[in-house]
Amino acid sequence: MRTRFQMGLDDLRQKLLRMGGLAEQAVDRARQAYIDRDLTRCQMVLEGETLINTSEREIDEAAFDLLAMQQPMAVDLRFILAVTKINSDLERVGDQAVNIAERVMDMVEMPAADLPVDIARMGAAVSAMVRRALEAFIEGKAELAQAVLEMDNVVDRMKDDAFIQLVKTMNQRPEVVRQALDALLVARNLERVADHATNIAEDVIFWVQGADVRHNASTEEHPETPPGQSTSTRISGI
C-alpha cells in the first residue's frame, strides 16, 4: 500500500514536470518570436512568467511539507532536494525567456537587419538540452543527463562565435549596432538557458547516483580547463 508520503513524492514529481513544460514552452515561444519578429508571442512569454512563478512557489511549499511530514530516507531526501534545485533553475529558464522576449520587442521597433548569427539553430540546440534534462529527470537516468553536459560545450562555442561576429558587425555597420547588440544578448540568454539545463542534469545525477558532479563535470574531457575551475556551471560573461 502506498503511503501518504509516497503519494506526496509522486505529486511533487508531477508538479515539477508541469513546471518544466512551462519553462520549455517559454523558451520555444521566445525563440519563435525572435525568428518571426512576433510581438504576440513576446506577450505570451511575458504573461506565462506569472504562472511559472506561481508554480515555483507551489513546488517549494510541497517540498517543504514533505520534509516536515516525516524523516525521509536518504534517497528520498536527495530527490526532494534535487527537485527544489531543479525548480529554481526552471524558474530562471523562464526569466531568460522573458529577457529574450524583451530584446525582441526592442528589435521590432527598428528595421530588420541581416545579422551574422543563427539564433534559430542555437535556440533549437538549447531547447533540446532542456528537453533532455527533463527526460533524464523523468526516467531517472544519469546517462541521459551526462549527454546534456556534453551539449553545453557546443552551445558555448555557438555563443562565442556569435559574439565575435556581432562585435565585428557593430564595428563595421554603426547603423545596426543596436540590432546587433540585441542579437548578442539573445545569444547570451540562450547560452544561459543551456547553463540551467546543465545544472538540472547535474542535479539529476546527484539524485540518481548520490554523487555531486557539480564543478567537475567537464574537467576531464577538456584538459584546457584549469584543474578545479568549473566550465559547466559558470554563467559566462558575455
Added chain:
Amino acid sequence: MRTRFQMGLDDLRQKLLRMGGLAEQAVDRARQAYIDRDLTRCQMVLEGETLINTSEREIDEAAFDLLAMQQPMAVDLRFILAVTKINSDLERVGDQAVNIAERVMDMVEMPAADLPVDIARMGAAVSAMVRRALEAFIEGKAELAQAVLEMDNVVDRMKDDAFIQLVKTMNQRPEVVRQALDALLVARNLERVADHATNIAEDVIFWVQGADVRHNASTEEHPETPPGQSTSTRISGI
C-alpha cells in the same frame, strides 16, 4: 545542553558566512580590477572561484547531513532550506565576479576609453546590497532584508541608464564599440549580483517570517508592474 543537531546548525551558519565573505570579496576585487585595469586582481578573482565552488559543495553536504540526521522542527527546516538557497545565490555571485574579471581582461587589451558609465558607484551600491543581505542573515532581521529589496530598484535604474548611454556611445564612436560593450556587460553583471542579493534577502525573510515574499516583493511600491509579475527576482535582459 546543546545537541549535536544544534551544533550542526551553528556550523552550517558559520560555513555560509565564510562563503558569503568569499563572494563579497570576489565582487569587490572585480570592481577594483575594472577601476584600476588590474590584471592581478582579475587573476585573484578567477582563482578564488575554485574555493567558492568547494564551499558551495560543503555547505550542501552539511545541509543534507542535518536533514538526514533527524526530523527538524519547522523553524529549523526553513533555516536549512534558506541556507541551501542562499548558498546557491552566493555561488552565482562568484560567477558574476568571474564574468566581470573576464570583461576587464578583454578591456585591458584595448586602449582605455572614457565611457559614460560610473561602474565604481554602481559596484559600491551592489556590494552594499550583498553585505546587508548577509547582515540580515546573521541577525535574522527581516527589516534589514527588506531594505535590500528596495535598493534593488536603484541598481536597476543605474543599469538602464548605463545601457542607454553606452548604446549611444557605440553608435557615435565605432572605435570604442568593444570597450563600450565590455562596460555594458560589466554593468549587467553587477545588476545580476544585485538580483542575487535580492534573492538572499527574500530567503532571509522566508526563514524569519515563514512567509514567501518571492515574486511579490516590489509589486506594491511599483504600480507600473503588472499584478503578479515579478520585477525583483527577474534577471533583467540587458
